[in-house]
Amino acid sequence: MENIKHKLTVLAHIAEEFNHKDVTWAIGASLLLYFKGITSEFHDIDIMIAEDDVETVKEILLSLGNIIQSKPNSKYKTKCFLEFHVDGVEIDTMAGFGIIYQDKEYYFPLKKEDIKDFTEVQGIKIPLQSIEEWRIYYELMERDEKVKMIDSYL
Template sequence: MKLHDPLIKIGKQLNKNNIEWAVGGSLLLQHYHLIDSPNDIDVLVAEKDVERIKDAMGQVGKRQMASTKDPFRTTYFYRYEVDGVGVDVMGNFAIEHDQGTYQLLFDANHIAEKKNIHGVSIPLAALEDWFVLYQLIPNKQEKAIRIEKYFRTNRVTRPDLLHKALNQPLPIGVRESMKHILYR
């Protein structure tokens, strides 16, 4: 896998620096066999570790120009290249929609599990969080549909995160799909 070696390198560095982080995005979907070929690595980081992750990532990769575009309102967004692979680092991921702004304030509670890859612990973000995010991110609804299908045959393991998300402003359709998988 093209992303395997860079992910291990990132994991070693972030773990060595005791950074609270997790893999999300398409690499997370690949873990659940929902997609075949992720293109990049998405890393969520706790706000308390934002400054330290910039230093740690600078040790393993080269920082790239990064700017947020509408409808994103993410507080901390950095892009790196590690061994030819793009890595997006996001803290306080936020996205604006017609009902307001949804914000994922990542911390250790949002880590669903840790995967051991060649002796390196790789924390995985909760699929439930990405179910919400992919419904809000433009042109990513297909990924949300794949997650929803997954939850039809596999139980929701982190209903607490969906309940927490329901306390934020969300479009009616997103709320309905969340309730559908919560109360099926």
């Protein structure tokens, strides 16, 4: 619980900076599932960002922590994937999220108008991607356990 509290404090700090700079962003993956009460844990913070905001996000996160060299994964075709460590927490940012499934490329750019759900952490507004979107992503990523978790929730 202490660890989760720390991660959420880091998230609130990042969110405040992103919101202040008008970045188009939203939480996805396991942290999204955590916020929806689908899972009780998450390891890192996955942030989807608009492709136009990559430089701003990079600048903000570099001012808060450091960038990590990540290994490319052939299952993903994300236009920009950047991994950071901020106060001991792994932050993965993705712009132009892409998944390769059965030799076909699926492209899911984040658009401001697609963000319809929000939560609050320490009084800071946190935009969330939709659970339905993530069910599709997890299905394409062949993450069956996550698909089952979402199906039970829905």
